Amino acid sequence: MSELVRLERRGTAAIVTLDRPERMNALSLATVQRLGEIGRELGADPSVRVCVLTGAGDKAFCAGADLKERQGMGREQVRDMLSAYRSELSWLSSSDFVSVAALNGVALGGGLELALTCDLRCASEGITLGLPETGLGIIPGAGGTQRIARLVGEARALDLVLTGRRIGTAEALALGLVNRVIPSTESVLEGALIWLESVTDGAPIAQRAALLAVRAARYLPLEAGLDYERAQYELCLASEDRDEALRAVAEKRKPIFTGR
Numbered sequence: 280m281s282e283l284v285r286l287e288r289r290g291t292a293a294i295v296t297l298d299r300p301e302r303m304n305a306l307s308l309a310t311v312q313r314l315g316e317i318g319r320e321l322g323a324d325p326s327v328r329v330c331v332l333t334g335a336g337d338k339a340f341c342a343g344a345d346l347k348e349r350q351g352m353g354r355e356q357v358r359d360m361l362s363a364y365r366s367e368l369s370w371l372s373s374s375d376f377v378s379v380a381a382l383n384g385v386a387l388g389g390g391l392e393l394a395l396t397c398d399l400r401c402a403s404e405g406i407t408l409g410l411p412e413t414g415l416g417i418i419p420g421a422g423g424t425q426r427i428a429r430l431v432g433e434a435r436a437l438d439l440v441l442t443g444r445r446i447g448t449a450e451a452l453a454l455g456l457v458n459r460v461i462p463s464t465e466s467v468l469e470g471a472l473i474w475l476e477s478v479t480d481g482a483p484i485a486q487r488a489a490l491l492a493v494r495a496a497r498y499l500p501l502e503a504g505l506d507y508e509r510a511q512y513e514l515c516l517a518s519e520d521r522d523e524a525l526r527a528v529a530e531k532r533k534p535i536f537t538g539r
């Protein structure tokens with residue numbers, strides 16, 4: 280029996296791998312609960328700076344809800360599943376570290392919604408993405424309607440959600456659904472880790488302040504957002520790493536950050 284989801288650490292990066300390739304890494308209830316456990320474990324560890332979420336195998340990041348499990352579920356169990364998506368996955372967009380979906384293969388339905396819950400996304404060339412739920416008589420129910428509209432705008436979101444059409448990596452990049460495409464000569468996981476080296480090696484207080492300030496723009500009106508940005512700046516101003524960075528510039532060397 281597979282572990283459902285694997286957790287590895289590489290320095291300040293955590294790597295979370297959906298590991299049910301025989302079901303295209305689909306989200307069963309146990310998989311979602313395991314993701315929640317991992318979120319709680321990582322949330323208690325202040326050394327984590329980046330969390331990369333990917334899928335095992337070379338076919339799927341995640342094919343969405345486990346449709347085989349879903350067939351045996353009553354309506355009340357489906358309601359519980361929708362609540363679990365919300366309670367167990369929200370850490371991906373609310374933790375003190377940056378979360379990145381490294382899309383190694385298809386990201387459909389709940390799989391794309393999972394990726395949308397992350398702060399950032401990168402994708403291998405030639406993958407397929409989509410929200411096919413309306414074709415199954417439902418709508419995206421793991422935050423997909425809200426997150427995709429905020430990310431790509433209402434009209435583009437409606438195109439994808441109402442038609443359920445599947446798109447390729449190039450269109451996903453053009454829409455801003457993924458931040459970058461990793462060439463097929465590289466693994467998308469390694470590509471993601473290289474992309475975020477400046478975060479994993481950077482000044483922790485500044486990185487966290489920047490992350491929280493940009494996230495806050497999603498829900499705060501501008502004046503309140505500017506106040507929040509100022510409060511986050513104050514945390515940087517009070518840090519030793521800020522003084523070290525200025526000294527390093529003057530001394531023409533790389534700064535040595537301590538996280539204080």
Ligand code: COA
Nearest residue numbers: 301302303305342343344345346347385387388389411412
């Ligand atoms: N839940 C459970 N099992 C799934 C699954 C899902 N969402 N998607 C795929 N699988 C299983 C298939 O049933 C198959 O298992 P089997 O051989 O035991 O029947 C296995 O994964 C491989 O799938 P298959 O369709 O043969 O592979 P493919 O490469 O031709 O296509 C997909 C892969 C993902 C494009 C295709 O399976 C698909 O479209 N799946 C449905 C995705 C979907 O609608 N998700 C939204 C749910 S809301």
